[in-house]
Amino acid sequence: MNIYKYSSPKAFYPLAGKLIPWFAVLTALLLGAGLYQGLFVAPPDYQQGESVRIMFVHVPAAWMSMFIYVLMAGAGAAGLIWNAKLSEIFARSCAPIGAWFTFLALVTGSIWGKPMWGTWWAWDARITSELILLFLYLGFMALQASIDDPKRAARAAAILALVGVVNIPIIHFSVEWWNTLHQPASVSRIGRPRIHISLLIPLLLMAIAFTTYFVTVVLLRIRNEILERERHTSWVAALIRGNA
């Protein structure tokens, strides 16, 4: 099987259509298991009490916000280097999803912060750098929307995304580099995670569910982008006329 043929939008479009239901079902199963574990099985934390359950949404959302940004910048770079149309489409499709996950991470962090820290917001290095990530996503989308030519828009946005990548290690290491209100890493440490297995299981289930969810919705967006970008091709014309 030649996987390179799927770098063509024409070949990728039907493949995405076939993959979406599988990832949607997988997401539903994982999300169901994660929510059950997180809300009913996981015990309260010895310090945070029941509020630790907010972490099962907040932490995976924060991981996704960074993961999607790295994917988006990587796709942007691939678009710049190899002039690959599908990479540009992928980067463009990632941005709104990444922005929503960043928003979710910030707001759920704030909701957790009020009872635990006594404040909704602090200009702490981790929180501020995550807010900058949200602005980077919004800037990426605004830049793409402001340029009519999709090729030029993709190139300009890719450069912005690549410059913004510097923020990802800042977010990750901010809790080590500076004295922050935000607690240090407890899962992604080299060696043993500090978090107890009973809390780690729902956290990882939710993180995997968010990842498969991301694949599902990014494929939905990619299919729309392909139709728009390829509207001058005969295969899209045939597809649309066939369904008219």
Place this chain on the structure above:
Amino acid sequence: MGQYGSYILVAYALGAVVLIINVILPMRRRKTVRARLREFYRAQEQSR
């Protein structure tokens, strides 16, 4: 969920809203894109 129940419910409800929005938006856009493309091809045929 004790004294933190409202915080937990709001956080999970918000998570659900974000997940649902991100499914609904591309599905609605799909309909718009298809309708726009149908118009585009119709206009092309009429101009020939």
